[in-house]
Amino acid sequence: DTGVSQDPRHKITKRGQNVTFxxxxxxxxxxxxxxxxxxxxxxxxxTYFQNEAQLEKSRLLSDRFSAERPKxxxxxxxxxxxxxxxxxxxxxxxxxxxxxxxxxxxGSGTQLSVL
Amino acid sequence: KNEVEQSxxxxxxxxxxxxxxxxxxxxxISALHWLQQHPGGGIVSLFMLSSGKKKHGRLxxxxxxxxxxxxxxxxxSHPRDSAVYICAAGAYNTDKLIFGTGTRLQVFP
Numbered sequence: 001d002t003g004v005s006q007d008p009r010h011k012i013t014k015r016g017q018n019v020t021f022x023x024x025x026x027x028x029x030x031x032x033x034x035x036x037x038x039x040x041x042x043x044x045x046x047t048y049f050q051n052e053a054q055l056e057k058s059r060l061l062s063d064r065f066s067a068e069r070p071k072x073x074x075x076x077x078x079x080x081x082x083x084x085x086x087x088x089x090x091x092x093x094x095x096x097x098x099x100x101x102x103x104x105x106x107g108s109g110t111q112l113s114v115l
Numbered sequence: 116k117n118e119v120e121q122s123x124x125x126x127x128x129x130x131x132x133x134x135x136x137x138x139x140x141x142x143x144i145s146a147l148h149w150l151q152q153h154p155g156g157g158i159v160s161l162f163m164l165s166s167g168k169k170k171h172g173r174l175x176x177x178x179x180x181x182x183x184x185x186x187x188x189x190x191x192s193h194p195r196d197s198a199v200y201i202c203a204a205g206a207y208n209t210d211k212l213i214f215g216t217g218t219r220l221q222v223f224p
Contacts, residue, residue: 033211042119042201042214043158056211091158104148104212106158 006092006107013082014115020078021110025094032075033104034067035091036060043091049075082114118142119204121215128222134189136218138202146205147185148212149176151198158201161187192222 005024013019025032030051035043046065047057051072061067064082069075079086089111093104119140128134138147149162162169162176164185169176173192178185189196199219203212 035214040216042203042216043212044214045211048211093158103160103163104150105160106150108155108157 004092004094004105004107006090006110008110009108010111010113012113012115015082015084017082018078018080019082019112020076021090021092021112022074022076023092023094023107024074025092026105027073029094029096029105030072031095032069033093033095034075034077035093037089037091037109038087046077046090079112082112084114087112087114117215118206118213119202119215121200121202121218123218124216126218126220128192128220130193130222130224132192132222134192134196134220134222136187136200136202136220138185138187138215140183140185140202140204140213142204142213143207144180144183144204145207147178148203148205149185149187150201150203152201152217153198161200163205189220192220194222194224197221 007022033048034046036046037043045058046061047067049069052069064080067077089109091109092107095104122137146163146165150158151161152158164178173190175188199217201217202215
């Protein structure tokens with residue numbers, strides 16, 4: 001399978017715990033995006049990488065959130081001290097270069113539930 | 116007001132009907148994307164267009180840059196077309212998409 005894969009598919013955690021999600025993009029894609037989606041809403045931009053460089057972060061990304069893409073391949077999104085408001089679907093997408101004139105390929109997402 | 120607005124929010128249809136979903140945006144764009152999301156989260160890119168019209172099977176996407184409006188049409192709709200259809204604007208001079216809230220389509224046999 002050469003699509004975008006995300007792990008885990010589902011994560012249930014208690015408030016205050018830390019969680020980490022992983023995204024493996026399509027191998028030749030150098031752009032990687034993280035989005036968050038809550039029920040009934042469209043995805044909201046969180047951050048994106050060009051290779052290993054994190055080029056933009058949304059104001060939605062508080063200091064409890066951190067994302068990395070250390071070797072320009074897979075990426076991780078960590079949420080520290082989770083809150084119930086963090087419950088959402090976290091989506092990863094990748095594309096080849098050239099801004100948003102290229103199609104995005106999405107993973108199936110990680111559904112986070114914070115109890 | 117959202118920068119990307121879709122209508123209707125919900126749509127039901129009988130199998131075979133012609134479907135139209137509308138998207139209006141208020142930002143300058145370099146491209147407009149139409150995406151399909153099935154229950155469980157998976158999102159598939161249907162079209163990316165910056166002018167004119169594109170067709171793929173029973174799906175047609177059009178865009179009017181001057182009016183800042185795009186439409187997605189489904190001809191001869193089928194129950195397997197039931198999904199959420201999302202419009203997303205690739206704003207000019209940025210590297211992220213601005214998403215609409217989606218249109219939930221249900222096609223009944």
